[in-house]
Amino acid sequence: MSEGVTADDPLADPSLYFNRELSQLDFNFRVLAQAQDESIPLLERLRFLCISCTNLDEFFEIRAATVRHAQDYSVQTAPDGLAPATVLRRIHDRAAELVTAQYACWNDVLRPALGEAGVRIFGRDKWNARQKRWLRAYFRNEIMPVLSPLGLDPAHPFPKILNKSLNVVVVLKGKDAFGRSGHLAIVRAPRSLPRIIQLPERVSGGESDFVFLSAVLSEFVDELFPGMEVKGAYQFRVTRNSELLVDEQEVENLALALRDELAGRGYLRAMRLEIAGNCPKPIVATLLKNFDLPDNAVYRIDGPVNLNRVIQVYDLVQRPELKYPPFQPRQLRGIDEIFQRVDDGDILLHHPFDAFTPVLELIKQAAEDPNVLAIKQTLYRTGKDSAIVEHLVQAARNGKDVTVVVELRARFDEDANLGVADRLQEAGVQVVYGVVGYKTHAKMLLIVRREGRKLRRYVHLGTGNYHSGTARGYTDLGLITADPAIGSDVHQIFQQLSGLAPAIQLQHLLQSPFTLHRGVIERIDREADNARAGRPARIVAKMNAINEPGVIRALYRASQAGVRVDLFVRGACTLRPGVEGVSDNIRVISVVGRFLEHHRVYWFANNGKPELFGASADWLERNLLHRVETCFPFLDPAIAARVREEVIDNYLADNTQAWELQADGCYRRLEPDDDAMPHSAQAWLLARING
Structure with missing residues (x-):
């Protein structure tokens, strides 16, 4: 337990x-x-x-x-x-x-x-x-x-x-x-x-x-x-x-x-x-x-x-x-000068509706840019003939200091990742196999670039893998930022993974197995306290699975306090919603559609000062307590508003591809009410990129 x-x-x-x-x-x-x-x-x-x-x-x-x-x-x-x-x-x-x-x-x-x-x-x-x-x-x-x-x-x-x-x-x-x-x-x-x-x-x-x-x-x-x-x-x-x-x-x-x-x-x-x-x-x-x-x-x-x-x-x-009609992902403008583009503001990528190209370009341009000194990246799943691996190899050949944390124990990709590790090591990349006993499931990329007299960090954090194939079929979020505090946090995590660093104090990121579990429970409990005090309180979270008893118990407490909780859980869910006096304020929805629902997003109302996070972690015991995971905030108000619209409000409105979990464990497919228009979250996002 x-x-x-x-x-x-x-x-x-x-x-x-x-x-x-x-x-x-x-x-x-x-x-x-x-x-x-x-x-x-x-x-x-x-x-x-x-x-x-x-x-x-x-x-x-x-x-x-x-x-x-x-x-x-x-x-x-x-x-x-x-x-x-x-x-x-x-x-x-x-x-x-x-x-x-x-x-x-x-x-x-x-x-x-x-x-x-x-x-x-x-x-x-x-x-x-x-x-x-x-x-x-x-x-x-x-x-x-x-x-x-x-x-x-x-x-x-x-x-x-x-x-x-x-x-x-x-x-x-x-x-x-x-x-x-x-x-x-x-x-x-x-x-x-x-x-x-x-x-x-x-x-x-x-x-x-x-x-x-x-x-x-x-x-x-x-x-x-x-x-x-x-x-x-x-x-x-x-x-x-x-x-x-x-x-x-x-x-x-x-x-x-x-x-x-x-x-x-x-x-x-x-x-x-x-x-x-x-x-x-x-x-x-x-x-x-x-x-x-x-x-x-x-x-x-x-x-x-x-x-x-x-x-x-x-x-x-x-x-x-x-077959489904083909679609072309939205292409981000200005990526031919990706570092300048990031200087203009954080970049949000919502796959597969946004192309994965900016991530590839970020690594490619870093490999070729003489001002880039170092590249650090985690690789969990990469796919066959990965362009990312080739860019990292080229970066090492170009004299960059390249460190890659390859998770050898990624299930069913062990053999492929062994090959990736060999390929990188042959090119002079420093390959790290992570931490004994903890799979490295975090999705992180850090680039150190000299700009004048200063060194600047550019970061990509994601909810999904560095895999061009899954980026075309899975719904995921990626954030590219040059925020100094986030860059410092990611740098410290890489230092911890590649060395024998002690526990670290992060400014913005939550990290498994150290602060993410506690941080999630503290925020759920805070919503419960706000509800008891009559302040605005609500939780909306999206993930692939949930089974961690400590988090579930906190959600039950929040429900008992009157907090409305909406959980989008694609697969396994051990929380029982709709139990009178325990979870009657909790709703669990599973969305199944053209693309595999994969992004992890947590939103807390926080008495009118909402917190919104993307994460690599589901609310599973293994992710929160036995893996290396990252949870990152969307600090830019415009990006936070977009995530809220596309992932929170959009999915809350789904009444065609959403299934609601009942207290008896059965799922009921939602249908539009007589006065409601049919709404598919994925179809809405596809229409948005074509609009």
């Missing part, structure tokens, strides 16, 4: 908290609702279906695996009071409902609708003779040469099955060339093979016709076992734990330790088994035993077990009318 929460506190009552894992799982039902929404272009609906499937994969790899770990090691229960075994059972029950809904959406809605639109994904039962001949030849020429089927016998035990890989279990009858009786064989599909195969127009008659690799394997698998009879072929996929556990206190070199861990990540403990719905029970039992899984961890699938792979169709089909 977190700081400030005691077992005898009535606000620590487990009935006041939802389970984090189950709340996170439910987010995918809201994503799936986008796939079912007929007002959304058809290929975008397909994309949302695939996102819900990919999210479910990651959920089992991380969240469910964490619960399993807690069960194995008798870890203390969460504030909701549920034992890990109970949570696991509920996860499997709820996930089964989600999987059923996903495949119903695919089989009954999207696949037929795509077919009517001329995008056909054929099942084996729909292949005509010409298509089957072409696919057989494709199997023999392109697929069979890279397959290595394995018959199971005492000399060939069950093979290692890679996480989320496509496999087929084959039931055989007869004897092979060595006189061995057939029973079961496993065919593993190498990841070099495309999971979606496009049929040539001359063969199929349509320019957008596809089949799944899994269907081709199942149809022609008999050619791998000549002289034997194939009695059945059933595709399956296993999802494994992907959480890397490196004891940082015990390793001398974190990079080497992570490389060792990554080599085995694909074969960690199994968490669920997806298998063809018609697979016989004895074979399912054999697989469950091999993977050491309980009966409720098997998901019988009515379709391809790797449904998320149909996302490739989105990229392969060039049909603009089936």
Whole structure:
């Protein structure tokens, strides 16, 4: 239990908290609702279906695996009071409902609708003779040469099955060339093979016709076992734990330790088994035993077990009318002289509506400017072939002092970040791996430039990563400023990260794990005090998730004092709103739309002197207490007003893509009242850049 929460506190009552894992799982039902929404272009609906499937994969790899770990090691229960075994059972029950809904959406809605639109994904039962001949030849020429089927016998035990890989279990009858009786064989599909195969127009008659690799394997698998009879072929996929556990206190070199861990990540403990719905029970039992899984961890699938792979169709089909209209992000003027532009005043970037270009230009021009002496930056996720990394490399080659804090433990980007670290070090960049035991999740850039006789600091702070790709698909805020006090704060944090500096006193920034948790609670409590005294009091905050009990308890106290609290929480929320006498003044909204809601913004009324912050941190226990995070104020009145309009007021008005969390844990999609105009926060922002 977190700081400030005691077992005898009535606000620590487990009935006041939802389970984090189950709340996170439910987010995918809201994503799936986008796939079912007929007002959304058809290929975008397909994309949302695939996102819900990919999210479910990651959920089992991380969240469910964490619960399993807690069960194995008798870890203390969460504030909701549920034992890990109970949570696991509920996860499997709820996930089964989600999987059923996903495949119903695919089989009954999207696949037929795509077919009517001329995008056909054929099942084996729909292949005509010409298509089957072409696919057989494709199997023999392109697929069979890279397959290595394995018959199971005492000399060939069950093979290692890679996480989320496509496999087929084959039931055989007869004897092979060595006189061995057939029973079961496993065919593993190498990841070099495309999971979606496009049929040539001359063969199929349509320019957008596809089949799944899994269907081709199942149809022609008999050619791998000549002289034997194939009695059945059933595709399956296993999802494994992907959480890397490196004891940082015990390793001398974190990079080497992570490389060792990554080599085995694909074969960690199994968490669920997806298998063809018609697979016989004895074979399912054999697989469950091999993977050491309980009966409720098997998901019988009515379709391809790797449904998320149909996302490739989105990229392969060039049909603009089936996708969202393209948009061009707003370009900031004057960035060809970025330092002069910042001299004229702070810059606010609201991605993806504002282009990411100014951030790239800031680093590029710093790398080339002879007056720039030093560049310091944090990198959590950067993307493949990052322009930022290349600019930093060039800066080092140009003689700048470049220091980069690379977070090697950024989940699923560990391998990429190891490569980034190597690339930077080869160029002479000083690479720091952060602080042992604390992921560096802060988004900070500091540039030191000589201007006359003085040194001046230029800073970029953000709510999202230095990743050009996510800047086009995630909603985030970035602030570029030359404010001396903010520059001093950021400088001190970098000194702390790269050295062994003591605790520091910052002027404007709040920092995890030192002052952010306390600072948030103090501001919530201040609003409660103002409300009790009859002064203006209100809280509006936007984030991706909330589960920190100390913050939640403070919000309950504020609600009891009469403070109106509006929380925009995209994903997991363990706070229970609408409880009479506790949280009846708290409203929780989840917005799901074209872009992934990602910015973290906190607004406090403060008796008519409002405080407005952007942050890298959600109100999660890990972010507030166990990571390096930054929370920064918007000091410029014009910028603060813009953030208030675009992120606070705009999202409060959303009545089309907003879902309100109820006291029972269900979400209700908001609809415009009879006298209200429909309002989508994201659509309003898109219209604004085009206006």
